[in-house]
Amino acid sequence: MTILSAYSPPDFTLPDLAAAPIVRVEPAPADGVAPAAFHATSNHPEYIHIGGGRWLLARESRMDAVMVLKGESLEIIEPRRLKRGDPVVVGRGDNGEEGIYLHNSGFRQQVRSEEKFSFRMHGSRETPFSISYDRLYEILRHERDHGYIVWVLGPAVAFDKDSRSAMQCLIEQGYCHALMAGNALATHDLEAARFRTGLGQDIYTQLMQPGGHYNHLDVINETLGYGSIRQMVQELDLKEGIIPACERMGVPYVLAGSIRDDGPLPGVISDARQAQDAMRIYARRTTTAIGLATQLHSIAFGNMLPGYQVLDDGTVRPVYFYVVDMSEFSVDKLANRGSVQAVPILTNVQDFMVNLRHNLC
Amino acid sequence: MTILSAYSPPDFTLPDLAAAPIVRVEPAPADGVAPAAFHATSNHPEYIHIGGGRWLLARESRMDAVMVLKGESLEIIEPRRLKRGDPVVVGRGDNGEEGIYLHNSGFRQQVRSEEKFSFRMHGSRETPFSISYDRLYEILRHERDHGYIVWVLGPAVAFDKDSRSAMQCLIEQGYCHALMAGNALATHDLEAARFRTGLGQDIYTQLMQPGGHYNHLDVINETLGYGSIRQMVQELDLKEGIIPACERMGVPYVLAGSIRDDGPLPGVISDARQAQDAMRIYARRTTTAIGLATQLHSIAFGNMLPGYQVLDDGTVRPVYFYVVDMSEFSVDKLANRGSVQAVPILTNVQDFMVNLRHNLC
Amino acid sequence: MTILSAYSPPDFTLPDLAAAPIVRVEPAPADGVAPAAFHATSNHPEYIHIGGGRWLLARESRMDAVMVLKGESLEIIEPRRLKRGDPVVVGRGDNGEEGIYLHNSGFRQQVRSEEKFSFRMHGSRETPFSISYDRLYEILRHERDHGYIVWVLGPAVAFDKDSRSAMQCLIEQGYCHALMAGNALATHDLEAARFRTGLGQDIYTQLMQPGGHYNHLDVINETLGYGSIRQMVQELDLKEGIIPACERMGVPYVLAGSIRDDGPLPGVISDARQAQDAMRIYARRTTTAIGLATQLHSIAFGNMLPGYQVLDDGTVRPVYFYVVDMSEFSVDKLANRGSVQAVPILTNVQDFMVNLRHNLC
């Protein structure tokens, strides 16, 4: 399995770490409130010293969460989910001086890719992306059978015929284990399935359909009439498109609501916290994520995505996160918000999808 | 009051309109579901014929809503708020042929400005904006005393010292009657009030504060400890910044949640529908709105913003909507989503704010 | 040959045109200076009335040029090429009132595409581009044997391995009859041929080559040592890349200089007027042009590109102009500068090239 970078754990026999104190906890002062000196997690592997030279590695970690340590059970949760009295790990040093060690050089290859990243931070549309594509194809072929691939889709993927059917094909071929999106992606996709338009514009001919601006609202109203997306897909026997493919293939999807939503469609989770909780379920098991043309959803999912996974046999493997967008600003913003492992590809998602279908389907 | 464009109502004695049938309604088939042929509103003045040549003008309208007609009472509501059996106006023609008339040429000056708009659709960063600024100053001076000014703020406004204090000044001087924003704006603003940083970076010197990445999480945790933003502002006697100014001046603000939120702060409305409802309260009375560096909130608010208001004396006046952003894509997207009256200014919101303070404070 | 839109000439028997006066000329007052009322050409078909109901159609036209009429010989030239005394067509009306008729509705399909264009003006990265690609493939297959295809390349095409070899393949397969570019494209391409880098970065692995920032200057210096690009390509037997492919296939290329140039390479035309003259030679015969990731060269070439060509048998056919860029601003700027027939595709040129190779090579 040489496709994935190997992981070198820290050497806890080194003097600094050998001398590390036992990590401290303090009780959460109230529901949803952390003790003042709480330790916030990153998406790198982090270890805490529980005594006698024994260190626990956080599992299913994420950025900006807190560590709750009960006995030898260490859980990584969002601060808002704390209950009063929960024992929260405290300390802001991460070199062992407070019993916490952040290990950001575990993936040899990731060290190299961090080097690349510091380059990519200054990267741009003019960066050569051939290798990024080739590597992604290789990773996806591996992950289809041995990993967990999550797609985070912006609405633009559904606006173009070829792009939309490429996504459908990838779902059908097993390259998508879960899908994160918003009301707009699902609505546009179902509008295309019903009327072959996106916001009234034919997704192939580019022509505005007369009266087509109603299509968007009609498809929402119609779906509400059926009671659920699944019901409508089945009763109308919709075959084409992203959401119908998910339904047919049993691929779970989370539709997170936003204040920009029309409708929304039945099944869209209006409450942001509930939506985050639903997304986090999939983030916990993700091994490769791909965020396409959505700053909101990509940053949201990126924040809850660990940089590594601990497999059943204890092996630590990297988590890959590809971000595809047209603007350096969007991609850099994601990196600036801490999703350090993000690999950017600057292009139109339409072409990105067509490339993937051509190489994977 | 020549500052505002005068409104010319339609001439209902013209043959086509004189011959118009009475508008039809159909009952909503279920809660939140509209009859199939429902009429969707625009943000232009729309009239319905209730018989005998009497036409009702929709009030507090918005895009993509439905008309509920009970007797002579006409209400514009989001489809999701329909109750089963509600009498919903149906018909998709809007030239009177179904008793519905959309009047998109009522504001003579707005006709000219629509002409300008069709130009501005192709406008860009190279469009001359001097007149847009001058006109905006004139409008804001008028609206401070005779209108209702709503600001829709992206987080970038709080990242820079001068920009943030300019916004504070405009609030203090009465130029802001309500504020729409997200968790990030409020968090960054309070972080600046507490630590003089935004995401750990000094908002004046640009230097990263050592360990400053905790500031963001600390300010959220701290506020949660106080129980509410107001409580913290008062107890810590925070004076500087946008949110403290709102608190001090009694300016209402809506903080709408999103899946990207850390925390969130107490008071952030996590449920998108509830947040939309809260925002709509202010949209109903807005006479001028200004959206800054936020695609999500600007499109959301733009969608629920009428293009006109009916004053107490029956006068119809225009509603202004300025949108400030760095990218043509963002601004065009807003226009493409139907907010036709949007006046774009392409620039960095930092400079925009400084300009406004210089001319208004 | 239904691939190309058919052309409907104007009906000169219509009253307005039948009554048109004979066109007037005035002598150029000095070398390079036009008479005050000179008529400036567009890139649409334009006719002038020379008497007796006989109208001449301008050939090999372009934007912003003047018409020199000697007897029945009508030539379209840049004002700077006027000689004192040249008889220049005058008149600014273009509906026949001064003997000049601009025919902007000759291509039925182009009318539709103008409609589409007015849509595309508001178009964006979210416009569905599948049909634009399919249409382009169809056109290029036709033009390879029956037209004249000119590529206008920005340097980014040479920065990526797959993109660069795709361009090479299209040249080898006959899809490029002439190439317009600048010093940078040629330098980067030759740097890749010599060192496999672009500005020192490996065009596949993305790694910076140690000391690689010298590669750029070295390849220029080396070529200067050989005396010409051709000489170096031959002596070093360079096979890979865009410029070597042009040399091998006998495809002419114009390298236009700019103040940003290092070197420049031998063969780069430093004088802007001479470079324009050299480019115009190819613009006069272009039937399809493709501009990639270069605002400077695309606008320059677009300005000198006619919207139509008159074939030997008198048939009038459209000229196609595709523009590929990442930013709406660049593409709109081209349209705003008058290249109305430009079909934008918003994406990274790397993916664009890979798409073309996949479908055409």
Add this chain to the structure above:
Amino acid sequence: MTILSAYSPPDFTLPDLAAAPIVRVEPAPADGVAPAAFHATSNHPEYIHIGGGRWLLARESRMDAVMVLKGESLEIIEPRRLKRGDPVVVGRGDNGEEGIYLHNSGFRQQVRSEEKFSFRMHGSRETPFSISYDRLYEILRHERDHGYIVWVLGPAVAFDKDSRSAMQCLIEQGYCHALMAGNALATHDLEAARFRTGLGQDIYTQLMQPGGHYNHLDVINETLGYGSIRQMVQELDLKEGIIPACERMGVPYVLAGSIRDDGPLPGVISDARQAQDAMRIYARRTTTAIGLATQLHSIAFGNMLPGYQVLDDGTVRPVYFYVVDMSEFSVDKLANRGSVQAVPILTNVQDFMVNLRHNLC
């Protein structure tokens, strides 16, 4: 004079430098060709060892030039200006090992600002710019009397009334010692002076002037008729605008031609090498440069701009270079091309100019 960062020269008594060999030269093998191992300059201070522990500091340096050493006279010239036999410094190490030392830590404050720069490389429109403005005001006030300020203007500065008159005011107040621009800036500025339009659009009202698209060509033709810009400005007594202000104040300007030019105006230097030579004259003496909304001219001038100046008394002082643009891509490209000292401000140049007038005029 604490406004400018102090310079700490290298310590040539340090072992590595004390042991440095004497620098080597090789003769240029042909006109315009450098010896294979030529040393290319950066824009940092570079010293060469001429023996006996004596080191010469390059003066009026620039990026990507070569060093010609005749006796103790060291000249920095573009490779294309080499004459066969010129003694060119060779060697690619820059730590003394070949008698060449690049000193990139001389400006203490610039070290800090380099730190900031590495931050700014990842900077964006959301970076707080208040301090950048304040610092720029301070620098310009100093440089007006004690430095040499060069402006590099893109055409957008002339498209807006307030922006254009702000630039005029800065010229009149002595804040501009030389101006670099292209044909477009001058043409748009003169069009505004003659017709109050830019490409036919009123620079204040935004309205398209009927037939206004001729204004652009007319102003070029008219100027050509007068024989020179100066002649036209004088005879028509043009008072408003950027170019008239330069003429009135005796501020030299270089108009560099490009293949995109219409006309061009008389005085535009069509040959890129001659234009570079003309620009370099001013680059050699620049102490602060400001590049506005022009990638082409900013990169060109940035490449020829030294990072420091040696004053008459031998003092070494920094050269400042501010770059104002709307897009991260443009600004990063400048940095990636090596103009390391560039301070970016991401905004619309219209607002930038208005800010400067407000604070300096």
